[in-house]
Amino acid sequence: MNGDHRPVPVPEWLGALAEAAARAPVPRVLRPPSDGGRHSAVLVLFGESPEGGPDVLLIQRNNGLRRHSGQPAFPGGSIEPGDAGAIGCALREAGEETGLLPAGVEVLCALPELYISRTDFRVTPVLAWWHTPSEVGPADPAEVASVARVPVAELADPANRVRTRHPDGSTGPAFRVRGMLVWGFTAAILNQLLVLGRWERPWLGPAAETIDVLGVLRASGDHDGTP
Numbered sequence: 001m002n003g004d005h006r007p008v009p010v011p012e013w014l015g016a017l018a019e020a021a022a023r024a025p026v027p028r029v030l031r032p033p034s035d036g037g038r039h040s041a042v043l044v045l046f047g048e049s050p051e052g053g054p055d056v057l058l059i060q061r062n063n064g065l066r067r068h069s070g071q072p073a074f075p076g077g078s079i080e081p082g083d084a085g086a087i088g089c090a091l092r093e094a095g096e097e098t099g100l101l102p103a104g105v106e107v108l109c110a111l112p113e114l115y116i117s118r119t120d121f122r123v124t125p126v127l128a129w130w131h132t133p134s135e136v137g138p139a140d141p142a143e144v145a146s147v148a149r150v151p152v153a154e155l156a157d158p159a160n161r162v163r164t165r166h167p168d169g170s171t172g173p174a175f176r177v178r179g180m181l182v183w184g185f186t187a188a189i190l191n192q193l194l195v196l197g198r199w200e201r202p203w204l205g206p207a208a209e210t211i212d213v214l215g216v217l218r219a220s221g222d223h224d225g226t227p
Contacts, residue, residue, distance in 0.1 A: 042076030047130030104132035
């Protein structure tokens, strides 16, 4: 927290990223159907890393959960009747999962809704600025194994970039950071944000290591192959 307790203004890079992300087209594979689906939201929270440069908040879910077992993700979950829409849901879930204090967060925008076909979730990413960071950790130990502030520089580092092969045969971007393998839906969003934020660095392309996620899923106790 800054010494005079005044919120740190939204940096120019994040304002530009929010504008670019709000205008970005939704890939066909993530476009929601005309109706149906379970509405949910995730908090894509950027801050200023203690190590210097921007970072983003991620959680790792516990092994053995019914869905997304052991997987890194943005804080988030299903929108409940008492939530103030997607934004209210994202902030509530982040508080319940990590102990985040919403007063230290400035929401910039709700991004276009995305669809995860395997779980029938319609997900609204909520982009926000962590102007006054608070202590975070696994506030719900039954569901969350760990919480990490991951520097964008580590995500962009070609040495930390791999691909994953999913149970349906498709492949996607992934990241090895802070002891986690970030893949699936979360990695797809992070990959797009790296491009839009002009942080992406050349990496190994088709020659990159490809990891079969079935082994990862079985190790975590998740057998449904949900990205």
